[in-house]
Amino acid sequence: MANHYTQLDHTADLRIRVTGSDISDLFKNAGLALFDLIAKSDRLESHEVIEVAATGDDPADLMVNFLRELLYLWTGDEKLVSMIHIMQLSNTAVSARVTTDRYAPERHEMLHEIKAVTYHQIDVRRARKGWEAIIVFDV
Amino acid sequence: MELKRLTPYCYEIPRSGSMNVPGRVFMSSRMANEMRETEALKQVANVATLPGILTAAMAMPDMHWGYGFPIGGVAAFDWETGIISPGGVGYDINCGVRLAGTSLEEKEIRPLLERLVNALFQNIPSGVGSTGSVKLSAKEEMKVLREGGRWAVRQGFGEPSDVERTEDHGCMTEADPSVISERALKRGAKQLGTLGSGNHFLEVGVVDEIFDEPTARTFGLFRDQVTVLLHSGSRGLGYQVCDDSLAFMAKHVKTLGIQLPDRQLACAMIRSAAGRRYFSAMACAANYAWANRQILLHRARETFQQVLGIGPRDLAMHQVYDLCHNIAKRETHTVDGRVRTVCVHRKGATRAFPPGHPAVCEAYRQVGQPILIPGDMGTASYVMAGTRTAMEQSFGSTCHGAGRVLSRRAAKKQAKGRTIQRELSDKGILVKWTGRSTLAEEMPDAYKDIHQVVDAVRGAGLSTRVARLRPICVIKG
Numbered sequence: 001m002a003n004h005y006t007q008l009d010h011t012a013d014l015r016i017r018v019t020g021s022d023i024s025d026l027f028k029n030a031g032l033a034l035f036d037l038i039a040k041s042d043r044l045e046s047h048e049v050i051e052v053a054a055t056g057d058d059p060a061d062l063m064v065n066f067l068r069e070l071l072y073l074w075t076g077d078e079k080l081v082s083m084i085h086i087m088q089l090s091n092t093a094v095s096a097r098v099t100t101d102r103y104a105p106e107r108h109e110m111l112h113e114i115k116a117v118t119y120h121q122i123d124v125r126r127a128r129k130g131w132e133a134i135i136v137f138d139v
Numbered sequence: 140m141e142l143k144r145l146t147p148y149c150y151e152i153p154r155s156g157s158m159n160v161p162g163r164v165f166m167s168s169r170m171a172n173e174m175r176e177t178e179a180l181k182q183v184a185n186v187a188t189l190p191g192i193l194t195a196a197m198a199m200p201d202m203h204w205g206y207g208f209p210i211g212g213v214a215a216f217d218w219e220t221g222i223i224s225p226g227g228v229g230y231d232i233n234c235g236v237r238l239a240g241t242s243l244e245e246k247e248i249r250p251l252l253e254r255l256v257n258a259l260f261q262n263i264p265s266g267v268g269s270t271g272s273v274k275l276s277a278k279e280e281m282k283v284l285r286e287g288g289r290w291a292v293r294q295g296f297g298e299p300s301d302v303e304r305t306e307d308h309g310c311m312t313e314a315d316p317s318v319i320s321e322r323a324l325k326r327g328a329k330q331l332g333t334l335g336s337g338n339h340f341l342e343v344g345v346v347d348e349i350f351d352e353p354t355a356r357t358f359g360l361f362r363d364q365v366t367v368l369l370h371s372g373s374r375g376l377g378y379q380v381c382d383d384s385l386a387f388m389a390k391h392v393k394t395l396g397i398q399l400p401d402r403q404l405a406c407a408m409i410r411s412a413a414g415r416r417y418f419s420a421m422a423c424a425a426n427y428a429w430a431n432r433q434i435l436l437h438r439a440r441e442t443f444q445q446v447l448g449i450g451p452r453d454l455a456m457h458q459v460y461d462l463c464h465n466i467a468k469r470e471t472h473t474v475d476g477r478v479r480t481v482c483v484h485r486k487g488a489t490r491a492f493p494p495g496h497p498a499v500c501e502a503y504r505q506v507g508q509p510i511l512i513p514g515d516m517g518t519a520s521y522v523m524a525g526t527r528t529a530m531e532q533s534f535g536s537t538c539h540g541a542g543r544v545l546s547r548r549a550a551k552k553q554a555k556g557r558t559i560q561r562e563l564s565d566k567g568i569l570v571k572w573t574g575r576s577t578l579a580e581e582m583p584d585a586y587k588d589i590h591q592v593v594d595a596v597r598g599a600g601l602s603t604r605v606a607r608l609r610p611i612c613v614i615k616g
Contacts, residue, residue, distance in 0.1 A: 072322060112267065112336075113268070116382045118377055118403055119401075120403045121206075122402065136206060
């Protein structure tokens with residue numbers, strides 16, 4: 001999973017480049033990258049499957065709003081996402097089924113406090129092979 | 140980007156394109172020559188395009204690349220015709236600094252330092268996802284949002300004089316909890332009294348040098364004195380308020396016909412319903428942050444008393460000041476000879492009001508508002524005072540800290556093979572932290588030289604030096 005994104009330099013925040021074979025794969029990998037930055041899991045124990053939906057004006061806005069919803073699973077409900085299945089995706093709407101794991105200090109090591117998904121330099125585009133996105137998280 | 144030298148400590152980005160005003164960057168000629176933050180300069184120019192901006196889009200010498208607005212940025216907008224922007228405040232609304240002095244000298248606590256750092260680490264919840272020792276009911280949370288520091292003191296967390304020596308007395312009266320989302324309330328309910336992670340810290344320090352004896356005495360500071368310096372903010376509640384507001388304003392701004400160079404600059408006219416709504420929500424988060432730092436100071440007091448086996452009177456941990464460095468404020472300033480009501484955004488910048496200003500608490504009105512400038516954890520922090528020049532030049536604002544120079548990734552790379560903890564303990568600084576990569580990401584080399592930043596704001600006349608603090612133990616999230 002970790003090889004679907006790379007960290008880029010940004011003085012104050014966390015900036016990543018995510019890739020995907022198609023746009024669905026890109027959204028999935030972006031969501032997994034977010035949780036890879038939040039916590040390291042020793043052992044996965046899938047607890048609950050949740051449906052997440054978001055809308056946006058364009059793919060970039062949609063990406064920010066989708067990641068916002070996922071981030072709230074952690075910041076609001078202390079759930080860490082371990083698997084993502086994109087069910088439906090258009091340029092302006094996405095719905096996904098995500099498998100979550102309840103935070104447990106003995107199994108999860110916290111890595112970063114991600115304050116927010118920002119619009120700063122947000123970019124979602126077709127790449128030479130597949131799709132890629134640039135996303136900046138505020139930490 | 141063109142930089143024109145106006146004075147030895149002030150540079151201008153001349154107006155071009157859709158900029159309504161020029162940019163103004165306070166820094167030394169050395170900083171200007173070594174300026175690599177071209178992205179931050181571009182952000183200053185972007186802010187200058189926003190409606191209603193007055194005089195100049197400004198940046199302090201600790202500026203660096205933010206999102207939308209630069210960190211270290213100051214921008215004032217006309218209250219009637221200008222905008223307010225969540226991006227000009229930042230996610231951590233009322234992220235700020237609190238300093239307390241004690242009756243103790245370094246030699247009295249040196250032998251107990253190890254015990255003290257462990258006890259502080261235990262008693263002050265820190266790190267990602269930490270939850271507070273104060274459980275808030277929905278009703279109490281509303282009171283926190285409305286009353287800020289006063290709520291905390293009423294609950295027994297501190298003294299009325301703490302609130303007296305807090306910017307705005309620890310409460311923005313514009314707060315209206317009815318505009319806060321369920322999500323923000325849920326996050327706020329469990330995090331009151333937590334330090335947070337990243338660059339947030341609690342530092343025990345020693346007054347290393349006094350530059351201005353009478354002012355230091357007024358602030359209650361003396362040489363070799365043990366101090367406590369806190370850096371924290373409004374936690375998840377503030378982040379959620381900012382995020383909710385940005386999501387809304389990104390849509391709202393399209394109805395205004397404003398062309399934004401960056402989506403993160405999303406804004407609303409201050410006087411519009413959307414603008415007022417954000418201002419009321421931001422004020423709630425600001426109040427939450429003041430209550431939070433009030434509780435953190437109380438925990439520090441308890442811990443010192445417990446470890447040293449002394450009572451509050453012998454410890455005399457008195458608050459010097461508490462200030463915010465991520466905020467938007469309604470203030471009165473003289474612009475082009477005319478007195479105007481303005482909305483000053485300070486994102487990684489500190490208020491620096493001069494002697495005699497009515498907003499400076501009575502105890503300090505003769506000498507000016509205290510300014511607290513934390514440096515990196517291995518070097519020093521400064522206590523400064525506000526000036527009339529700051530009122531004239533920068534809407535009563537100055538710098539907020541050292542400012543990052545290395546990205547977190549670059550810092551981790553540089554820290555490889557080094558033991559940062561050992562390097563610090565060799566300098567007599569004990570450090571305890573939670574996150575695996577916190578220490579590497581926050582190591583001294585990741586920040587600009589605090590002395591240079593302070594010299595630049597001093598050179599520009601935005602603040603004067605009062606005292607310097609040297610860290611002896613640090614708690615990091």
